[in-house]
Amino acid sequence: MAFQILLNFFLAFVWMFLKVSYDPVTFLVGYFFGLLIIFAFRRFFDSRFYLLRVVAVINLLLIFMRELILSNIAILKVILKPKLDIRPGIFALETELTEDWEITVLSGLITLTPGTLVIDVSDDNRILYIHAMDIGDVDESVSSIKNSFEKAIMEVSK
Amino acid sequence: MKTNDIILQTVTKVTLFIIILFSIHLFFAGHYYPGGGFVGGLMTSGAIVLLLLAFDMKTVANILPIDYKYMIATGLLFAVGTGAGALLFNAPFLTHAFKDVYLPLLGKTSLHTAVLFDTGVFLVVVGVTMTIIQTIGEDE
Numbered sequence: 001m002a003f004q005i006l007l008n009f010f011l012a013f014v015w016m017f018l019k020v021s022y023d024p025v026t027f028l029v030g031y032f033f034g035l036l037i038i039f040a041f042r043r044f045f046d047s048r049f050y051l052l053r054v055v056a057v058i059n060l061l062l063i064f065m066r067e068l069i070l071s072n073i074a075i076l077k078v079i080l081k082p083k084l085d086i087r088p089g090i091f092a093l094e095t096e097l098t099e100d101w102e103i104t105v106l107s108g109l110i111t112l113t114p115g116t117l118v119i120d121v122s123d124d125n126r127i128l129y130i131h132a133m134d135i136g137d138v139d140e141s142v143s144s145i146k147n148s149f150e151k152a153i154m155e156v157s158k
Numbered sequence: 159m160k161t162n163d164i165i166l167q168t169v170t171k172v173t174l175f176i177i178i179l180f181s182i183h184l185f186f187a188g189h190y191y192p193g194g195g196f197v198g199g200l201m202t203s204g205a206i207v208l209l210l211l212a213f214d215m216k217t218v219a220n221i222l223p224i225d226y227k228y229m230i231a232t233g234l235l236f237a238v239g240t241g242a243g244a245l246l247f248n249a250p251f252l253t254h255a256f257k258d259v260y261l262p263l264l265g266k267t268s269l270h271t272a273v274l275f276d277t278g279v280f281l282v283v284v285g286v287t288m289t290i291i292q293t294i295g296e297d298e
Contacts, residue, residue, distance in 0.1 A: 007172065011179050018183045029264065030179075037178050043221045044171070 004050040008034040048158070056155040060105075063152055067112045074114030078133070089135030090119065093128045093146060102153050103128075109149045163212060170212040177205040188276060195276035199283025206288060215295060226288040233281030240274045 008031060015030025016022055035051070042049040078086060093110075097103050103125055107118040115133035122129070181201035188194030210218050244253035256270035 007175060010172075011175055014176055014179055015183070018180065025264070033179060033182050034175070037175055037182075041174070041221060043223075 001047050001050045001053060004038055004045060004047070008038060008050075010034075011037065053156060053158075056152070060152050060156060063149070064109060064112065067109060067114075071112050071114040086134045087136050088131065088133055090129060090131050091135065093130055093143065094126060095128055095150065097150060097153060098125070099157060100125075102157055105153055106146075106149055109153075110146060167212045170208055174205050174209055177208065178202055181205065185276065185280060186273075189270065189272070195279030196283055199280040200287065202280070203284045203287035203291075206284075207291060210291070210295070215292065226285040226292070229281050229285035230289070233278040233283075233285060236278030236281065237275055238278075240271050240278070243271070 011034030012027050012030035015033060016026050019026050019030075038045075039049060039051075095103065095106060097106055103121060107121065107128060110116050110118050110128065110130060117131045117133075118128055119131050120129040121127070178201075181198045181204075184193035184201060185195060185198030186193075188198070206218070206222065209221070213221075240254075241252040244251060244255075247253075247255075249255075254271045254275070256268050256272075258266055258268045261267050
């Protein structure tokens with residue numbers, strides 16, 4: 001991926017030298033043509049076309065913002081409720097993610113999900129211990145959310 | 159005897175893109191400077207020939223799954239289409255028109271229908287060259 005981005009920048013600079021104009025617009029046009037060429041030769045590289053990964057990162061960012069807003073609304077509801085009928089609990093979640101940053105991002109996202117909080121990660125980085133605010137009904141729905149998170153993160157690192 | 163082509167292949171990986179970028183430059187320079195669809199197309203097919211020299215035909219077919227015969231047909235359609243388009247506006251066949259347009263990034267650009275005709279030339283040249291070379295190369 002890094003090679004593709006470097007190559008694209010390099011091509012943009014080559015385009016500037018070919019055009020003998022050194023303004024940002026020429027750079028952008030060259031970058032666009034480089035992107036087209038790299039797209040045409042995408043099967044040439046070992047990793048996939050890097051723009052797909054950029055799209056995956058943007059997707060992850062959107063999920064992050066949505067969950068941030070949803071979790072705050074959910075907490076607001078609990079606080080404003082006159083009766084405190086939550087049932088807190090801790091459960092373990094096995095993760096397939098291996099890279100350090102992936103686990104960090106996943107725990108960050110889980111912490112921002114409505115009603116869950118990552119307490120600890122096991123020593124072999126395989127199990128996340130999560131505190132749930134309302135374990136009864138959350139347990140299943142949360143693991144489905146986590147699957148979507150995990151999938152979105154895997155989409156970035158694939 | 160099979161030799162290790164690693165140097166050729168690695169150099170190709172970068173050079174190929176510069177050659178194609180240069181061919182795009184030639185293609186768009188065509189109206190005001192030396193260049194145009196023909197040299198641009200030849201240069202692009204030159205880049206693909208370099209790819210063919212560095213790798214084998216099967217790899218290149220995997221990288222660029224293009225049927226070059228369809229490419230020729232598309233190019234001819236482009237050329238005939240721009241020519242016939244003039245007939246719709248009550249102008250003789252192959253009359254070209256241009257318009258100055260303000261594009262968001264490029265600023266003042268004159269869009270000329272001759273570029274579409276040139277695209278046809280480009281596609282036909284690439285298609286014909288690659289068909290010739292691949293047909294000769296396939297005979298073993």
